[in-house]
Amino acid sequence: MTETLERIGFIGLGLMGAPMCQRLLSHGFTLNVWNRTASKADALLAAGAQLQPSPAELVRTSQVIGLCVTDTDSVEALLNQPEGLLAGLEKGQVIVDFSSISPKATRRFAEQVALKGAEWVDAPVSGGVPGAEQGQLAIMCGGNQATIERLEPFFAPLARQVTRVGETGSGQVAKIGNQMLVSCNALVIAEMLALAEAAGIEAEQLPKAFAGGFADSLPLQILAPRMAVSEFSNPKWTVKTLLKDLQLAADLAKEENQSTPMSSLAAQLMRMQAARGRLEEDPATLVDLYRQEKP
Numbered sequence: 001m002t003e004t005l006e007r008i009g010f011i012g013l014g015l016m017g018a019p020m021c022q023r024l025l026s027h028g029f030t031l032n033v034w035n036r037t038a039s040k041a042d043a044l045l046a047a048g049a050q051l052q053p054s055p056a057e058l059v060r061t062s063q064v065i066g067l068c069v070t071d072t073d074s075v076e077a078l079l080n081q082p083e084g085l086l087a088g089l090e091k092g093q094v095i096v097d098f099s100s101i102s103p104k105a106t107r108r109f110a111e112q113v114a115l116k117g118a119e120w121v122d123a124p125v126s127g128g129v130p131g132a133e134q135g136q137l138a139i140m141c142g143g144n145q146a147t148i149e150r151l152e153p154f155f156a157p158l159a160r161q162v163t164r165v166g167e168t169g170s171g172q173v174a175k176i177g178n179q180m181l182v183s184c185n186a187l188v189i190a191e192m193l194a195l196a197e198a199a200g201i202e203a204e205q206l207p208k209a210f211a212g213g214f215a216d217s218l219p220l221q222i223l224a225p226r227m228a229v230s231e232f233s234n235p236k237w238t239v240k241t242l243l244k245d246l247q248l249a250a251d252l253a254k255e256e257n258q259s260t261p262m263s264s265l266a267a268q269l270m271r272m273q274a275a276r277g278r279l280e281e282d283p284a285t286l287v288d289l290y291r292q293e294k295p
Helices: 017-026 037-044 055-060 072-080 103-114 128-134 145-150 172-196 203-210 217-227 239-256 261-275 282-289
Strands: 008-011 030-034 064-067 094-097 119-122 137-143 159-166
Touching: 008 017, 008 037, 008 055, 017 030, 017 037, 017 128, 030 037, 030 137, 064 261, 072 103, 094 128, 103 119, 103 172, 103 239, 119 172, 128 137, 137 172, 172 203, 172 217, 172 239, 172 261, 172 282, 203 217, 203 282, 217 282, 239 261, 239 282, 261 282
Parallel strands: 008 030, 008 064, 064 094, 094 119, 137 159
Antiparallel strands: 119 137
16 A cells, blocks of 8 residues: 555445445555445444545545445536535545446546546446455556556455556446446346246256356356346345446447447346336346246
């Protein structure tokens, strides 16, 4: 850990943000936190974090500020609200946005903080809650190369790999691509498993049967066992999150005049799941889109 990265601020203490903060604390960082629902900080405060009264005050007490919030609108509000990030930001500080948001908006946010002499690094993550808990996330970075290298001690407790994929906004483009693959994969796994069930095989054996082959994947090993036994409790991610990211993909495709028919179909199917009242549920529930009612 370097002197310039000792004091970290972190906003967004949800499923991903909270374990990321625990990792930072366990590696000796001084951690300032803020969350819209302050009670979500209780476990972190017990572990040594300091709760700040506003985003602006968090910025004033930190050198690097990490964000891990729901969507583009949430990031915009954090920046521009009274006593928001911009109110406290000073020259030389860095905002690292782990959220999955619009690349276009990301570039605009970077321009806003640059007027303060600060920098923005978009650093969306993949690996889910287990990856956050174990420090095994994959981080996709957009921004200045030298700045990303300077952030290495900050990223080290969080990630198994950090990849710069281009200038500001590029990390968000990479994350959209990641989510296109994950979403379409989840739906094909659901379709395949429902078909296998209908054909009468022991569908719960399929993850083991496919392990190590070309069809194997982390989504298969995570989702298929839950789908096979209809175990949908305690979701670590939701249909809502995937649908949000597929909408980002649609927006990006429109901006770039590109066609994304598979991802568009995936979004349509997930909207069907949302219409069934299952937007906040585990993506494993997508198997029920394909299951036929038994007579």
